Amino acid sequence: MDTRTYRLLLGLAAATLLWPRLGQAQEEASSCVGCHAALSDDLLSAPVSELERDVHSDFGCVGCHGGDAQEFSMLAMDPARGYVGIPEPREVESLCGRCHSDAEFMKRFDPAFRVDQVTEYRTSVHGSRLASVNDQRVATCVGCHPAHSIKPPSDPSSSVHPLNVAETCGQCHADPDYMSPYAIPTDQHDRYMESIHWHMLSEEGDLSAPTCNDCHGNHGAAPPGVSWVGNVCGQCHMVMGELFAESFHSEIFTMLGRPGCATCHDNHRTVAAGDELLGLGEGAACAMCHTESSAGGAVASSMRSLIDSLTARYEAADSILAEAENVGLEVSEAQFGLGDARTALVSARTAVHSFSLEAVKEEVDAGLEVTAVAYASGEGALGEFLIRRLGLAISVALILALIAGLVLKIRKIEQA
Template identity: 30%
Template sequence: MTAILIACVVAAATTESLPEPVRPFLSAKAKDGTKVLSDKDVEKLAQMPERTRQLLGAAVESVILGSADHLRILLSLDLPPQDMDLLLQDNCILCHSDPGNVRPRALFSPDPAKQKSNPLLDLREFVGDTHFRRGLSCSGCHGGSPKDESMTEAIAKRWPKEDERHRDRSWIPDFCTRCHSDPAFMRGFNPTLATDQLSKYKESKHGILLLREKDSRAAQCVSCHGVHGIRAAKSRKSAVNPQRLPDTCGVCHANPQHMAGYKTDSGEPMPVSQVAEYKASVHGKALLEKGDLGAPSCAGCHGSHAPMPPAVASVAQACRRCHALNGQLFDASRHKIAFEKNKWPECGQCHGKHAIARPTDALIGDRPGTLCHDCHAQHARDNALCDKTSARFRAALDELSSGRAEVAPHEIELAEKGLDVEPLSRAVTELDEALLQTRSRMHSFDLGTFERAAAPAGEALVKARQSIDTANADYRFRQRGLLAAIGSIGVLALAIALKLRELGRRRKGQ
């Protein structure tokens, strides 16, 4: 009874606080006799700020929001007050989200699949759109005014006719960049956002295909960013978020039907395995599995608005954005000359393209099957120094790696014995860092440079072994000391026992 009374009081208070036009919606009933607005919906209304309630009342009074069912749909979005305010001030959204007012083809629904409406008009996606959240809604693209209560001639005036705009998509870049290429306009919304996207796009492979060759299969703004659910790239829901970008690019580039007929610069059919290869690569695993946003995705190497197939000379420049030291070492190496002579991509020749695996020491060496030897056997057969250098690289790395595998487990073993492992831990850390630098110096392909980098690693390994020997010696000393102490205690205990025995005999003799 108490709960019923409280509910009645809350309902009465809610009714009194709502604008007059909204109040009849609270008692509206569906065909089955149940109330259209649930208790939870009424609670949401009660929690609305005063300004939001006033906007709601104005929308109902103008009959743009004309039913309790329509209000229920808007409340189901669970929008914060500031977003609900934006929605209630936009007659375009209000009208097109009313299932009793528009056909499914033009209906913004929170569940298009259930409503069997246009999947491009997902209301939940739209209210999360970065344009909507910044106050740029339907009229920003479609024309007209958000305050209009009926369709006007200005709506869609700037758009091509429907059959034309679907057949020829070349109008889209110019349409989007009416705003995005205007620094003065964009400054009012996002001063940090670049405004040179169109100029870059025109010079990209996609732009050339679309704008010059009128190939509407080529990607344009909508292909990557979407339509009514566009989000900032930092959002995990954005189609161009780094972790979602491979799949976004793969919509076209992993689709054999879509890519049919396209060819590489060498005249071969365009491959469609790039996305699968990338996901299995060291970069793909770092980005997609470990969540390392510093790992490159498609745009990290190819660029975003100006993607082009990388030329031989530009491959290394893309890699050097992260692997700068390796690039500097390579520039001073003898391989630089050979690679330029043969027109090989610097990094790609050894590491590959999209399916880059984590490099291992097994690539190095003078034996058949190693990357170095197989290349030298084909292109430097008469130069014995090549195999000699790679053999020394491999021998040094094997020695250091096996040494590291030898000393590292002792850290836990010695710690379990209660010994000081800080010197060993420090030496292993130094060894790991020196090994990293040693492997990097291989890109100099110079034995002297490599040996200078390997020397600290060797010294760290010696320190680690000495730390183990010192700790083991300390442990043996402790063992001997413990045995001596136990022996001394035992002798003392025996002496005390004998003395007590002697004293006992004396007492009996008395």
């Protein structure tokens, strides 16, 4: 007899001894819970305590495993009484789908419940590999929703709460051993952890920033096809999404097999985008494909010069206004006006995605007009201030000379 069987028998003996008490106390309760709670093998007893905090606690063990919860013996788990036991990976979707794909049943709990999880799952790489080649390593429903700790996505302790999703997917996708049969990278989790998206989500509490399922779909997990990466990103970055889709690059990138936005911004390690990404300098995205001599390269460099010139004029105006403010001059109105140049700078960076020099120039020109006005007000205020200060210095000097003259005059009168 091996140790597991031995422990099982011991546990079963203990459970049978406890039985009369448990049976009386929980006459209405399920035999599954009563017996399993008393079993010493953690694997058999843990589901009982775990299920108490699971959304399905009201359905009891029979909700998923079947069997007879009124039978206080091992016969409770008789297949003749509907017991299905532990489902095979391939059977999990229909086990969950029995309720979750039944619109009429689910609407009784909440009319807004979606009932598309199983159909979506079947379209995913996970579901289709399971169905076609019985690949047991893919995620089944319980790969992402641990069987006895299933909680709504809104619950911070849920495996599918936005802050926990990356970890849930990473259990498999970040484990090189587990993923060794496949030819795909295992760096998605680590790279995502360095992204601005994770930073916004985890540090700034911005729940509108995406985690894995926002780009891959909750249940239809597949790599977004090269041609619709822009749509994935464009769900949130709408203006860039539209500009890019209408640009000639959109078609060219699809032809080249480049993944849209992710070509320049990366899919998982998406970082804050700065001006260094534009042009042909080091780290510039355009330099991946363009050189000085190509028409695209020339445009890239010109776009960068335009944006640099606006940045420089913006900084000059900002600093002259700050100088004026420091000496106590009233320039708040001009400072407020300069905000429009900041907006123009953002619009110019957005317009880059049309890859039209004209579009960028239009925004930059608007910004330059604003910075010119702001700079002139700063200059004017400081100029007036200097003149006033010069005037003051001259009058002080005159007064001092006058006093000195008077003193001399008085001395002379006294001596006489």
